[in-house]
Amino acid sequence: MLKVAIVGASGYTGVELIRLLLNHPQVEITCVTSRQNAGASIDSVFPSLAGRIDLTFDPVDVDTIIRKSDFVFTALPHKAAMAVVPAFLHAGKKVVDLSADYRLHDVDVYEAWYDKHTSPELLDEAVYGLPELYRQQVVDARLVANPGCYPTSIALGLAPLLENNLIDAASLIIDSKSGTSGAGRSAKVGSLYCEVNEGFKAYGVASHRHTPEIEQTLGQLAGKPVQVSFTPHLLPVNRGILSTCYASLVQPMDTAQLQQLYAQRYAGEIFVRVHPQGELPNILHVRGSNYCNIGVVSDKRTGRVIIVSVIDNLLKGAASQAVQNMNLMQAWSEDSGLSDLPLYP
Template identity: 50%
Template sequence: MIKAGIIGATGYTGVELMRLLAPRKDVSIEVVTSRELSGTPVADVFPNLRGYLDVVFTEPDTETLAACDVVFYATPHTVAMNTASELLARGVRVIDLSADFRLQDQAVWEAWYKTAHTCPELIDQAVYGLPEVNHESITDAKLIAVPGCYPTAVQLGYLPLLEAGLIDTSSLIADCKSGVSGAGRKAAVGSLLCESSESMKAYAVAGHRHLPEIRQGLTKFSGKDVGLTFIPHLTPMIRGIHATLYASPIAEVSQEQLQALFESRYADSPFVDVLPAGSEPATRNVRGSNRCQIAVHYLPESQKIVVLSVIDNLVKGASGQAVQNMNLMFGLTETAGLDVVALLP
């Protein structure tokens, strides 16, 4: 039985972790922390968990957390970098859903997050938890940086093309659409139903914090510098990311070749589902599941490759991917507890 703790579990990635872990027989959620809700039963805040999780929010406390086998940080950035080292020192595996250890270049991190990194010594040690790329190193990791939601959808979409060296890396365009849960469960006017439903808008056009993370990954896949334009859009729905990825081939390609490339690259990836040629994936087909569904299109007239990649931002884009990492770290089946059919409609 794996003893798990969750820090900062009042947000959407927190409740999603609990949804995925609470019914498992091989995992026990021992500690769930929240400074503001300390003393409140978790199921009072999230009534979907009634009967599944009989735990009370507590103040974060190192002693209690150190008794866990694994601790998830479902916190905003800057929390994990201040306390993770202590837990690691006491032998706890740490899975950080925040951005603290995602960027390997400390200066870049500090520029984008506008604060000093307080734990640079762990940056190298952290494994970037994208199992489709780092399967081996995750198995041995003590500290996982779970990828961001946009970075997951975008990297999985470009990965086969970049590894195969098929596209011009100087001018990639990732036009991404996210449901509102990506903004978290904090009270903010922009996330009100009356502000964000029945509307579509781009945001962070001048630069979103996921941009350096995506660029870091794409650069690694391709082995060269990458020119990337990344425009996120707030979409009037709860869950889901749809990444529309544009690229220009550097030599002649065909739909068949691209299709075969994607199918082969992801043949051993249980959570990447390459759709048949001509498909147009919809976010609803992965709602609540840990899947990334991908379709690759070649448009001969404009000579563009267009990849469509969809995930549930709270599952494959956050908590499901965190659990997938945990499974690998603890030698369990990669799909344990994640073999869930998406909720449709």
Template identity: 45%
Template sequence: MNRVKVGIVGATGYAGVELCRLIMGHPQAELSAISSVSFEGKTLSEVYPAYFHMCDMICGTQEQVLEKSEVIFAALPHGLSQELAAQCVKAGKAFTDLGADFRLESEEEYKEWYGGSFTDKALHQEAVYGLPELFRERIRGKRLIANPGCYTTAVPLALAPALEAGLIQPEGIIADCKSGVTGAGRKPTQGNHYPELNEGFTAYKVAAHRHTPEMEQTLSHIAGQKIKLTFVPHLLPINRGILATCYAKLAPGAELAAIRKAYENRYAGEFFIRLLPDGQCANVKNVRCTNFCDISLFADSRTGTFIAVSAIDNMVKGAAGQAIQNMNLALGIDETAGLKLVPPAF
């Protein structure tokens, strides 16, 4: 069988290079071309010496990626994907956007949180939101996929079964999330300069992060009613991973055992969801470099509060890995192809 030719636009950012890593190990795909505005003309291994002799492909232009590839992934700053998506669709290429341009269904919300507008409304209609464990059937065979953000994968996966089953109350949900630094991108900033971040810990964009409406959109679909939540992200002094600690009021009469059963049923057969045994808590360490989402469930009977803690690798299940899972699903390949990643234990 021929391998699928996969091209990556924006290959030298953290999500981009993680896509390269995963495609290099994918049995049914091959890296056909990569582009980078910042490093055009350089090899990937000049930018990331870890790939010396493993991937010395030269970063070209967006146009070259389009020409040489059947499937295109874009890992670009928000706002730059709409035009590229249109070109891909016109040229008959499959396109997955790892940015936020196609994630929100409501143009109004997009304007409010991102400050832009939908340049081609038909295109937005065509796009499908790629969170396979919640919306698998809609993704199959699709050509234009909006890949979810990192927080927006961890939080909905942690809450969906309880919400869907009516075992938690739809109001008053809180998502207290902690992310590794790669989520903030590769561009050096004062805040992520090593001595400033190391041995520090803080929250940022408190109740004001752009992923808020995206989580609400997903959870509203699941709940069948409008969900609002309070979302506070924090920055961890580690490279990879998101831990989402999610709080909701238990529905009257709901107990942890029933909730657990709902998760077992909802996620039965899901390779990438690992529902942890009672008493064990999800840890970002255990999902590093993998496409897993580990989920642990707790209840505080003293206060009637349900607590779900999920962990993902923000760059894999929260970005590149999920994009490939979506690609597999869209192309009819085994959904886990290239993603049964054996994690390092330390």
């Protein structure tokens, strides 16, 4: 059994990592840290886990984590992650980092959108952990930067078009909608039930920090720089992201052709499901699972393609994709511990 640490587990991504790893057949959770809950039993903070875990939260102490574990998931805010990740690598651990700190390859871009980077030397080595696009690199990695939730839904949704140069990349418009767990578990008025329920809004228009990450991946797929308009919205649901992507086709293709392209591209992927022609995805049909569902429509009138992709933002958008990356890094079956079907309804 691989000894695993989860560093920074007081949020929704952390509790999901615990949940998944408790049922993973090749893993033992040996260390779970939380600054704010240090000393408390995990099940007193997360009663859903009662009866299945006996640990208490450790403080975030690098030496303890290194001593107790061989594989580390860091689920910390940006900045906090890069403060500890280099030490884990130096101690010979493998790391999947769920923050934004190692996702961008260009330190200038990172520093323009986030903060001063304290371990830029790792940016070249870090592998962007989207297995459907970078599987072999993940297999070989010491440090995987687990993708953001929005970028995951978008990159999987657009890869077949960009890989085949079928769209005008300059025309890309991405309208995304996320469940409220994406806003985290900290107490803010804007995240209160009565502020979110029966509401819906856009936020971070033309300024969201996932933009450079999206553009980096789409640019790699296109083989040239890509700029997109990206608008996130806040959905009154706990989980789920739906991204609606618009682009101009460089030559006419009908829906059947596009659907076939997608079906072929993802034929070997166990976690990507392409809808039959005429069906479109719903976040309710991936909730609780590692799936990404994709539907595609050609709009003949305007010459555009419309792609709709959905994931569970806490799972394929965070925790279960991190486990998928661990499976690859450990040369285990890619779906080990990830067989959960969506919880519907």
